[in-house]
Amino acid sequence: xxxxxxxxxxxxxxxxxxxxxxxxxxxxxxxxxxxxxxxxxxxxxxxxxxxxxxxxxxxxxxxxxxxxxxxxxxxxxxxxxxxxxxxxxxxxxxxxxxxxxxxxxxxxxxxxxxxxxxxxxxxxxxxxxxxxxxxxxxxxxxxxxxxxxxxxxxxxxxxxxxxxxxxxxxxxxxxxxxxxxxxxxxxxxx
Amino acid sequence: xxxxxxxxxxxxxxxxxxxxxxxxxxxxxxxxxxxxxxxxxxxxxxxxxxxxxxxxxxxxxxxxxxxxxxxxxxxxxxxxxxxxxxxxxxxxxxxxxxxxxxxxxxxxxxxxxxxxxxxxxxxxxxxxxxxxxxxxxxxxxxxxxxxxxxxxxxxxxxxxxxxxxxxxxxxxxxxxxxxxxxxxxxxxxx
DNA sequence: GGTCTGCTAGACTGGCCAGTCTAGTTGTCT
DNA sequence: AGACAACTAGACTGGCCAGTCTAGCAGACC
Numbered sequence: 001x002x003x004x005x006x007x008x009x010x011x012x013x014x015x016x017x018x019x020x021x022x023x024x025x026x027x028x029x030x031x032x033x034x035x036x037x038x039x040x041x042x043x044x045x046x047x048x049x050x051x052x053x054x055x056x057x058x059x060x061x062x063x064x065x066x067x068x069x070x071x072x073x074x075x076x077x078x079x080x081x082x083x084x085x086x087x088x089x090x091x092x093x094x095x096x097x098x099x100x101x102x103x104x105x106x107x108x109x110x111x112x113x114x115x116x117x118x119x120x121x122x123x124x125x126x127x128x129x130x131x132x133x134x135x136x137x138x139x140x141x142x143x144x145x146x147x148x149x150x151x152x153x154x155x156x157x158x159x160x161x162x163x164x165x166x167x168x169x170x171x172x173x174x175x176x177x178x179x180x181x182x183x184x185x186x187x188x189x190x
Numbered sequence: 191x192x193x194x195x196x197x198x199x200x201x202x203x204x205x206x207x208x209x210x211x212x213x214x215x216x217x218x219x220x221x222x223x224x225x226x227x228x229x230x231x232x233x234x235x236x237x238x239x240x241x242x243x244x245x246x247x248x249x250x251x252x253x254x255x256x257x258x259x260x261x262x263x264x265x266x267x268x269x270x271x272x273x274x275x276x277x278x279x280x281x282x283x284x285x286x287x288x289x290x291x292x293x294x295x296x297x298x299x300x301x302x303x304x305x306x307x308x309x310x311x312x313x314x315x316x317x318x319x320x321x322x323x324x325x326x327x328x329x330x331x332x333x334x335x336x337x338x339x340x341x342x343x344x345x346x347x348x349x350x351x352x353x354x355x356x357x358x359x360x361x362x363x364x365x366x367x368x369x370x371x372x373x374x375x376x377x378x379x380x
Numbered sequence: 381g382g383t384c385t386g387c388t389a390g391a392c393t394g395g396c397c398a399g400t401c402t403a404g405t406t407g408t409c410t
Numbered sequence: 411a412g413a414c415a416a417c418t419a420g421a422c423t424g425g426c427c428a429g430t431c432t433a434g435c436a437g438a439c440c
Contacts, residue, residue, distance in 0.1 A: 038430090102291065115357045156343075157339075157346065166295075186377045187376045215396080225417085228400090228418075231399070
């Protein structure tokens with residue numbers, strides 16, 4: 001054989017942590033990966049290290065690209081908004097949130113990095129795009145970073161809370177995203 | 191003596207759970223309450239029951255009143271926004287969030303109740319107030335409930351994430367609240 | 381053929397912890 | 411005084427689990 005089972009362990013750990021949080025036992029992860037417990041410890045020095053690795057991956061996965069290609073502002077925001085909502089409000093996004101949030105106090109530095117590489121980076125890019133639109137006279141001239149934060153907040157603010165607390169709302173994704181983007185555009189009309 | 195130590199246990203449990211989440215041991219809670227472990231079990235059948243009780247209280251505490259007294263819409267929203275942000279983004283609010291969120295899957299029904307009695311109720315009341323303002327011609331006629339959800343999202347969306355991930359932002363509370371409310375009012379201007 | 385490395389199953393240690401039990405104390409009510 | 415209810419300290423059981431250890435297997439490389 002001599003297969004490197006590192007990846008397999010990582011995937012199994014991700015599934016486990018997403019489902020049960022840090023509670024997941026190493027035995028369970030090993031079982032899920034169809035691997036001996038010892039193998040887990042051959043690749044990761046401790047459960048904490050394994051967890052951190054998984055956390056880094058999860059944070060990276062949430063990141064949504066903002067295609068700068070689309071010339072039309074509204075169209076671009078709609079596409080971005082939809083993608084962002086799918087990532088953050090989907091089962092995996094919510095699971096990741098539930099898994100990571102309670103462990104933040106134990107891994108403060110990592111948490112900050114995770115924020116920076118996902119939400120923080122998205123604010124930055126969105127702000128860039130908005131600033132360009134402001135320059136082009138498509139939006140009222142204002143603090144672009146703040147505007148980006150508002151849009152992200154509207155896209156995933158209360159809806160994330162609802163999902164986290166097992167409350168389901170009915171509205172279709174596309175429609176809700178459009179309403180949000182349009183509300184945002186109204187606030188930032190020239 | 192014969193003092194009813196129920197309250198004392200509840201308070202200690204709240205502190206413990208806020209600090210360490212469900213991880214807190216019953217021994218620790220008892221120690222904190224200066225009470226024998228047995229006393230804890232005299233008042234609560236299990237750790238889960240104690241946790242649920244604390245959770246209910248925490249959820250209730252987050253609720254912020256919307257003083258209907260203030261005639262001026264902007265003034266009223268500012269006051270509400272400031273209070274809401276203090277509750278939800280303050281150390282206790284964030285701690286409560288961190289404590290409750292990972293346990294939701296184990297207590298789904300309770301979670302829904304908690305949402306309904308805090309955020310849900312706030313959406314309802316805020317929507318009422320906004321609807322009145324729409325009727326009075328102070329805001330553009332639109333879906334008041336949706337508008338309320340947007341305002342709440344803007345007030346605590348990304349900022350909550352920042353706090354949860356140990357990222358600190360500098361802006362003063364009053365100023366940021368005002369910017370948010372004004373952005374909202376722009377989107378809903380007549 | 382020998383050795384090295386990645387792997388296996390499964391037993392084991394030591395620690396933590398929910399929940400129970402014992403045996404007794406203090407105060408209250410009648 | 412006697413009964414009862416709230417409480418105490420602390421020992422104990424049984425379970426879970428991180429991390430280690432043993433002994434051995436399988437393919438790779440020389």
